[in-house]
Amino acid sequence: MPTPEPVRRHVAVVGAVIVRDGLVLCARRGPGSQAGLWEFPGGKVEAGESPTEALAREVREELGCAVTVGDEVTTTTHAYEAVTVTLTTYWCSLAATPDATHATVLEPIPHEHAELAWLAPAELDRLAWAPADIPAVELVRTRA
Numbered sequence: 001m002p003t004p005e006p007v008r009r010h011v012a013v014v015g016a017v018i019v020r021d022g023l024v025l026c027a028r029r030g031p032g033s034q035a036g037l038w039e040f041p042g043g044k045v046e047a048g049e050s051p052t053e054a055l056a057r058e059v060r061e062e063l064g065c066a067v068t069v070g071d072e073v074t075t076t077t078h079a080y081e082a083v084t085v086t087l088t089t090y091w092c093s094l095a096a097t098p099d100a101t102h103a104t105v106l107e108p109i110p111h112e113h114a115e116l117a118w119l120a121p122a123e124l125d126r127l128a129w130a131p132a133d134i135p136a137v138e139l140v141r142t143r144a
């Protein structure tokens, strides 16, 4: 009997390419999968959610901010050892949250990440990105 291929989980993940004043928000993962590598804020799409709903939810949870989600940057698939990730990235901007009297754009706070950094597009390749992000980073470098 041939040994069966191990079944690798496949997850749909969304990432926010948040641009402000020409700089791109980069987030370094904490402990766990892809620990210490840089990524775009976001996460897995849950059952019943559209990708853009998932992205808005994840950014609110991770950074405490509202985002306006724009066009897709790219969709690529990467097979990690334990999981295959299909990552869809979207151009995003921080959105104003209306309070009683003002519309306020909040500063992102790293509730779940080890570190945040705003980088010029040309500098993005100085960071150690999660492997699934490399194609998106290359596009963002040329188009942001």
Ligand SMILES: Nc1nc2c([nH]c(=O)n2[C@H]2C[C@H](O)[C@@H](COP(=O)(O)OP(=O)(O)OP(=O)(O)O)O2)c(=O)[nH]1
Pocket: 013, 014, 015, 032, 033, 034, 038, 039, 040, 041, 042, 043, 044, 083, 085, 087, 130, 131, 132, 133
């Ligand atoms: N949010 C996000 N995740 C990414 C990116 N690139 C990339 O490979 N990933 C991977 C890391 C995780 O395996 C998965 C997203 O999981 P998650 O952020 O929702 O949740 P998690 O830390 O609990 O993930 P996990 O430990 O269960 O794998 O996609 C990216 O740019 N943004």
